Amino acid sequence: MAREHGFMLRKAKEEATHLMTAAEEALAAELNLSGGTAWAKLHSDFTSQLMVTLELDGEVQELPMSAVRNLAYDPDREVRRRAYEAEVATWRSAEVPIAAAINSIKGQVNALAERRAWDSPLDAALFQNNIDRQTLDAMMEAAHESFPDFRRYLRAKARALGLPVLAWYDIFAPVGKSAKAWSFEEADQFIIRQFGTFSPKLRGLAERAFGERWIDAEPRPGKVDGAFCMWLREDESRILANYKAAYNGMSTLAHELGHAYHNLNLASRTVLQRRTPMTLAETASIFCQTIVRQAALEKAAIPEQISILEASLQNACQVVVDITSRFLFEQNVFEKRKQRELSAAELKKLLLDAQGQTYGDGLDPDTYHPYMWAVKSHYYSTGRSFYNYPYMFGLLFGLGLYACYQDDPQRFKAGYDDLLSSTGMGNAAELAARFGIDIQTPDFWRSSLDVVRADIERFESLIAPQ
Numbered sequence: 001m002a003r004e005h006g007f008m009l010r011k012a013k014e015e016a017t018h019l020m021t022a023a024e025e026a027l028a029a030e031l032n033l034s035g036g037t038a039w040a041k042l043h044s045d046f047t048s049q050l051m052v053t054l055e056l057d058g059e060v061q062e063l064p065m066s067a068v069r070n071l072a073y074d075p076d077r078e079v080r081r082r083a084y085e086a087e088v089a090t091w092r093s094a095e096v097p098i099a100a101a102i103n104s105i106k107g108q109v110n111a112l113a114e115r116r117a118w119d120s121p122l123d124a125a126l127f128q129n130n131i132d133r134q135t136l137d138a139m140m141e142a143a144h145e146s147f148p149d150f151r152r153y154l155r156a157k158a159r160a161l162g163l164p165v166l167a168w169y170d171i172f173a174p175v176g177k178s179a180k181a182w183s184f185e186e187a188d189q190f191i192i193r194q195f196g197t198f199s200p201k202l203r204g205l206a207e208r209a210f211g212e213r214w215i216d217a218e219p220r221p222g223k224v225d226g227a228f229c230m231w232l233r234e235d236e237s238r239i240l241a242n243y244k245a246a247y248n249g250m251s252t253l254a255h256e257l258g259h260a261y262h263n264l265n266l267a268s269r270t271v272l273q274r275r276t277p278m279t280l281a282e283t284a285s286i287f288c289q290t291i292v293r294q295a296a297l298e299k300a301a302i303p304e305q306i307s308i309l310e311a312s313l314q315n316a317c318q319v320v321v322d323i324t325s326r327f328l329f330e331q332n333v334f335e336k337r338k339q340r341e342l343s344a345a346e347l348k349k350l351l352l353d354a355q356g357q358t359y360g361d362g363l364d365p366d367t368y369h370p371y372m373w374a375v376k377s378h379y380y381s382t383g384r385s386f387y388n389y390p391y392m393f394g395l396l397f398g399l400g401l402y403a404c405y406q407d408d409p410q411r412f413k414a415g416y417d418d419l420l421s422s423t424g425m426g427n428a429a430e431l432a433a434r435f436g437i438d439i440q441t442p443d444f445w446r447s448s449l450d451v452v453r454a455d456i457e458r459f460e461s462l463i464a465p466q
C-alpha cells in the first residue's frame with residue numbers, strides 16, 4: 001500500500017524539508033490573514049468596484065471594468081479603441097493602491113520562500129506543479145522560438161481586418177464569418193463519431209455522457225456562466241455547460257468530455273493517487289478538443305475554416321505569447337522586489353518590456369497594455385505564484401501528445417490510458433518518459449508548436465495577401 005503511494009509520500013517528505021519551525025509556520029499563517037490575503041482581497045474588492053467612463057453611441061456612459069474589457073470582442077474597431085483607452089485611463093487613476101498590493105504580496109512570498117529554503121518562489125511553484133526546472137526551460141526555449149511564427153499570425157489577422165498592423169485592442173477582434181450553426185444534437189453526433197476514430201472506449205464515454213444525461217447543457221436564468229467538468233464517483237463525471245449553437249459550443253463540450261475521460265481513467269486510483277497537478281490536468285481535454293477541431297476543419301467551407309483557425313490561434317497566442325510575457329514580468333518583479341518596493345511606473349515598464357520581448361512587432365508597440373499587472377488577479381495570491389506557465393504546459397503537452405498520436409497511432413493508443421491514470425503519481429517528466437517522451441529537451445515542445453505552426457500556415461494561406 002505504501003509503495004503504491006510512493007510518489008506522494010516522497011513529495012510530502014520533501015515538502016517537510018521546506019517548512020519553518022511549527023511556531024513560525026503558525027505565526028506566518030496567522031499574519032497572512034492581515035497580510036497577503038488582505039492585500040489580495042483589497043485587489044479584488046477594489047478592482048471589481050471600478051467604473052469606467054466611456055462614450056458609446058454618442059452617449060457618455062459609466063460601465064463596470066469587466067463590461068468595458070469585454071468590448072475587446074466588439075466588431076467595431078472604434079468601439080474597441082475607445083474602450084481600451086478608457087480602460088487604461090481608469091487603471092492609471094487606480095494604480096497606487098494596486099501597486100501597493102502587488103508589492104506587499106510579492107514581498108511576503110519572497111520572504112517566506114527564503115525562510116523555507118527555496119532557491120526562489122519559482123522553485124516552490126514548480127514543486128507544487130510536479131515539474132522541474134529543466135522541463136520548464138525546455139518548454140520556454142521552444143516557446144521563444146515560436147514568437148516569429150505567432151507574429152506572422154498577428155500580421156495575417158491584421159490583413160484580414162484591413163489594417164497595416166494590429167493594435168492591442170484588435171487581439172480579440174472577430175475575423176471570418178461562421179455560417180454553420182451547431183445544434184446540440186449535431187454536436188452530440190459529431191463528437192461521438194470523432195471520438196470513435198480514436199478508440200471505442202473514448203466513444204463509449206461520450207455515448208454514456210450524452211445517453212445518461214451527464215451534461216447540464218443549456219443556459220438558463222439563474223445558472224452560472226462558463227463550463228466545467230466535475231468528477232462525481234468512480235468512473236462518472238458531470239458537466240456544466242452553457243451550450244451555444246456554434247463551433248465553440250461543440251468544441252467546449254469536447255474539451256469537458258476530455259476531462260470526463262481523464263476521470264474515467266483515474267477511477268481505479270485512490271484519492272491520494274488522483275491528485276493531478278494543474279500542469280497535467282488539461283492533458284485529455286486539449287487532446288479531445290484537437291481531435292474534433294482537425295475533423296471540423298476538414299469538412300468546413302473556407303469562411304468557416306478561417307473562423308475556426310482564428311479562434312484556435314487566438315487562444316494559442318494568449319497561452320504561449322501572452323503567458324510568456326506574464327511569466328517574464330512576474331520573474332522580474334520577484335527579483336527586483338528583493339531589493340525594494342517598485343513604483344507603478346516601474347511595474348509598467350517591466351510589463352511593457354516583457355510585451356516587447358514576446359509580441360514584438362506583431363502588435364503596434366504604442367498600444368501595448370501597461371496595466372495587465374493590475375488586470376490579472378493571478379498575481380495577487382500568496383499561495384499560488386506563477387499561475388501562468390501551467391496553462392502553457394497544459395496546452396502544449398496536449399498538442400504534443402496529439403503529434404505523437406499522428407506519428408504512431410498504435411503505439412500511442414497502447415499507452416495513453418495508462419498515462420492518464422498516472423497523472424497524480426509522478427513528476428511530469430517521469431510520467432512522460434515512461435510513455436517514451438522526453439519533455440526535458442525542447443524537441444517535444446517544438447513538435448507541439450508545429451501543430452500550431454501548421455494552423456498558422458493554413459490561416460495565412462486563407463487570408464489573401466494585401
Ligand SMILES: [Zn+2]
Pocket residue numbers: 255259282285
Ligand atoms: Zn479544461
